[in-house]
Every structure is written in C-alpha cells, then in structure tokens.
Amino acid sequence: MSQIERVAIVGGNHGNELTGVHLVKKFQQYPNLIHRASFETLALLGNLKAIEEGKRYIDKDLNRCFTNQGLQNPQLSSYEDTRAKAIQQILQPQNQPSVDVIVDLHSTTANMGLSLIFCDMHPFLLRLGAYLSSTNPMVKVFVNQQSREGGFLRSLCELGFVIEVGAVAQNILNAELFQQTEQLIYGILDYFEAYNQGNIPQKSSTLTFYQYIRTxxxxxxxxxxxxxxxxxxxxxxxxxxxxxxxxxxxxxxxxxxxxxxxxxxxxxxxxxxxxxxxxxxxxxxxxxxxxxxxxxxxx
Structure with missing residues (x-):
C-alpha cells in the first residue's frame, strides 16, 4: 500500500454526540495537536445544523446519506442529503487527491469502551487494530462487513473507520472518555506517521475481534x-x-x-x-x- 497523505477526522456526524464534536473543535483551534510531518490532517464537523440544535439529525440520519446513488441524485434535497454532498466534495475534491483515511468519531449510550468499527477485513486496518488493542485493553475491534453498503461516511474511503466511545449519554460530555478518545486519536496518527516512515509499530501479531452476525x-x-x-x-x-x-x-x-x-x-x-x-x-x-x-x- 502507498503512503498515507491525507487524513480526515470527522466529528458530529450525529449532532448530539458531543465527544467527537468538541474534539474536532479542539483540533481546529489547536491544529498542531494533530499535525504530523508526513501527511496532512483535516478536522471536520459533520452535521452542522444538528450540532447547533443539539439533535442527532434534522431531517434524516446523515450517516446513512453517503451511498453512491444518493450522492449522485440531485433530487435529494433534505438538509442531510445536501450536507453529505458538501462533505464528499471536501473529502473527495474534483481534480485533487481524496483523503486516504477517514476517522469518524461517534459516541454511544452502550458500554462499548473504545471501539474501532471496520467495514471490511483490510489488512492495514486489522494491523492497526491489533496494535491499538494490544497497547490499550479498552480498545475493541468490531468488523461489520454488511455496513459497507449502508451509506456510512466511512464508506467514502478504503481506509475509513469509526471510533465508537461509550457509555455516554446523548448531549453529554464525559471527561474521562473524552481524554481517552483524544489519546487514542494521537496513537492512530502516530501509527500512520510510523507507517509512512517504514517503521510500523507492532506489539502483537494476533488480533481479537468481534464479527457482526445480525441485529x-x-x-x-x-x-x-x-x-x-x-x-x-x-x-x-x-x-x-x-x-x-x-x-x-x-x-x-x-x-x-x-x-x-x-x-x-x-x-x-x-x-x-x-x-x-x-x-x-x-x-x-x-x-x-x-x-x-x-x-x-x-x-
């Protein structure tokens, strides 16, 4: 795989999940925190109107609006459909390189600790998951291959994945989980930097993960x-x-x-x-x- 050149960290895809919202705002205010020498990192807020109103979404779930069919359909004009098209233009600009990695920040009321959610078994992501879970026992890896076609933001990118943090109530900040998520993000960016330099850190070659069965x-x-x-x-x-x-x-x-x-x-x-x-x-x-x-x- 070629080097990682552009990374997007997206928070507030759901407007009432405040961990990602305020981490992205922090990174926008202090971009040096996510700066790494070998690649560019973009911090982006997702559902701007829902964030302002403290809601999960305005008209529909933004994190189901990134299907190819929906993004190419000019007749879809809800707020979230319009915002999805705008986000795609930022992450996949015409005549410019697209982002190589999307880190989509979410929080959940379920007790999931620090979960990495992958939509396929990409070897790079599996190695990343093995490294992060071996350095922090709170990190779990969930693989849901059916979600590739679900219109999720992470599907815009081959190396797109979710950080899902909980348990934390909607519209609430939990300082401990906020700080743990922040440190996990720095660990991910450091891993990308080491990969680009040909010095991939690896503490364990065995990944324990959880494979989706059904709902x-x-x-x-x-x-x-x-x-x-x-x-x-x-x-x-x-x-x-x-x-x-x-x-x-x-x-x-x-x-x-x-x-x-x-x-x-x-x-x-x-x-x-x-x-x-x-x-x-x-x-x-x-x-x-x-x-x-x-x-x-x-x-």
Missing amino acids: IDYPRSDAYGGLRQRGEIKAMIHPHLQFRDYEPLNPGDPMFITFEGKEIFYEGEFTVYPIFINEAAYYEKGIAMHLSQKQQKIV
Whole structure:
C-alpha cells in the first residue's frame, strides 16, 4: 500500500454526540495537536445544523446519506442529503487527491469502551487494530462487513473507520472518555506517521475481534395501521445484560424482561457477544443490540 497523505477526522456526524464534536473543535483551534510531518490532517464537523440544535439529525440520519446513488441524485434535497454532498466534495475534491483515511468519531449510550468499527477485513486496518488493542485493553475491534453498503461516511474511503466511545449519554460530555478518545486519536496518527516512515509499530501479531452476525429487535406487539412500521415495545433489556457489551451471551441466558417481569431468554445455538446493547438512537431503527462472534486472526 502507498503512503498515507491525507487524513480526515470527522466529528458530529450525529449532532448530539458531543465527544467527537468538541474534539474536532479542539483540533481546529489547536491544529498542531494533530499535525504530523508526513501527511496532512483535516478536522471536520459533520452535521452542522444538528450540532447547533443539539439533535442527532434534522431531517434524516446523515450517516446513512453517503451511498453512491444518493450522492449522485440531485433530487435529494433534505438538509442531510445536501450536507453529505458538501462533505464528499471536501473529502473527495474534483481534480485533487481524496483523503486516504477517514476517522469518524461517534459516541454511544452502550458500554462499548473504545471501539474501532471496520467495514471490511483490510489488512492495514486489522494491523492497526491489533496494535491499538494490544497497547490499550479498552480498545475493541468490531468488523461489520454488511455496513459497507449502508451509506456510512466511512464508506467514502478504503481506509475509513469509526471510533465508537461509550457509555455516554446523548448531549453529554464525559471527561474521562473524552481524554481517552483524544489519546487514542494521537496513537492512530502516530501509527500512520510510523507507517509512512517504514517503521510500523507492532506489539502483537494476533488480533481479537468481534464479527457482526445480525441485529436483534426488542420484543414487540403486532404492528397496526397508519404510519407505524413496528409494534410497541413489550420488553426491556434484561438487567443481567445491560452494560455487558462484548461479554458472552450463552444459550439460555436472560436477554429481555417484559413490563410484567417475565424473562425472555436467548435461544441461539451458540455463544454470542452482544454490542450496542440498548443504544438510545437505535430505538427508532428497531435495534436492541448487535450480535457478534468473537474471533482471532494472525495479522
């Protein structure tokens, strides 16, 4: 792979995820913090109007607006569709080099620590993940190959990936997680600098990662007419599962509990590792959690 020449750090793709918003504002104010000699680093705010209003989005989720079809469709004129096109022009300017890496900063109400989310098994990203997780036990790697076609910002770039930090409430700053995310970003930039200089740091050649299997919705009543596409939620995340992201969920373990107190158990045939458990922003998407499989790979 050729050298890394341009890196974009994007925060506020969702306007109420303040860790990324304020890190990018800090980097814009103090660009020396993200300056490295061998490549250019751009700090960019995503959904400007949603950031101003303290909302996840204005009309639609910006982080689903980066499909090729949507970006090329002039008829799509919502605020987020328009902003997605503007961001693409910044990151992929005509007749100029595109960014080589996109680091998309997000926070979650789920207890996911410092998670790196990759949309494929690119060898460079896997080696980066192995290095970062070997130097910091809070770092976990989640690979969701189905997300390549989901219109995510990171899909604009071969080496695009997400840093997902939690648990932190929406529209809230958590100083400890803010500082840990900041240090993780500096570690990533230092890794890129070392790579460009032909001196790739590597503490471990084995990567432990979590491979996406599927999503699980909350138990719901039957949907009824009108605009509602899903029925009402009938159960909550079980207290034994809440905040246990990346921990094993075995067949027969409690998964949900109804409002009447009835337990609902995991009926799968093998152990899985849930993540994004009870993410607040996913209620509207019909997602209670993602299920993943824990794997190891020599990188």
